[in-house]
Amino acid sequence: MTEPRPRVAVLVFPGSQDDRDAALALESLGAEAALVWHAERELPDVGAVVLPGGFSYGDYLRCGAIARFSPAMRAVARFAADGGLVLGICNGFQILCEAGLLPGVLRPNESLSFVCRDVPLRVERTDTPFTSRCGPGQQLTVPVKHGEGCFFADDDLLAELDEARQIVLRYDGDNPNGSINDIAGVVNADGNVMGLMPHPEHAVDPVLGSTDGALILGALIEASSDQQLAPASAVS
């Protein structure tokens, strides 16, 4: 008898790049990944949604600014409003900020250069569905690859985020993009939507140099299985 696997949707926009990597990583960690095209008006029955990295709609105007209007994103907004778990990675983080599902905005890197390297992260919160497998203050190594990952929030918003403990990950001694206060990942006030610039899906196999990304995706899968279980597969 095969255990039912938690289902996680991975959105695919024109210009998405890491959708297959995200699906592969989720599957390798025990989930069933369902790719969802941006034109879909409804999400399949899933316990969580991942918005992958890439350059949705060419990233014209501002990164994520156009993707937020896609039919699938309206479904994601409803899913999130109902308490569904949503994780935005890189371009996915940018889309969530532009959509108003997460606070702040991602701006061009201070250096104006594209960065692509492993960075150390510090876990600031472990009581989220995304970081429950990490220890307090644990250092993770996860790669970044982006040109516009400089998180910005004004002083009032930063104070709000600190007060509500919405900053989940910070760059730990190597800030690759000039993000204010070294912010690498944030959650919404309810804690069910998270965005981060580093790519956990690229750090799930020792051959890639780190498996720390599996802590984040694994936690998401575990939390999503509490919310939804896929029907047992035909194989028994």
Added chain:
Amino acid sequence: MKATILVRPKPGILDPQGKAVEDGLRHLGFAVDGARVGRLVDLEVEATDPDTARAELERMCADLLANPLIESYEIELEEGS
């Protein structure tokens, strides 16, 4: 009606693109300071009167053309067009 929308980085917001342009100009020997790079959108809006057009343009800026966290905007409307 023809309209032009100017989107600027808000004062105080670090503008790395403006900084790079400023550095480039200085390398060319120009004495410049405070370069900021924004965005210009030309468009034609269908509207019966300028007030309606202006209201539409305001919504376009708020909903898509500018991100109020980091950008300000100005709308110019060619009312005779």
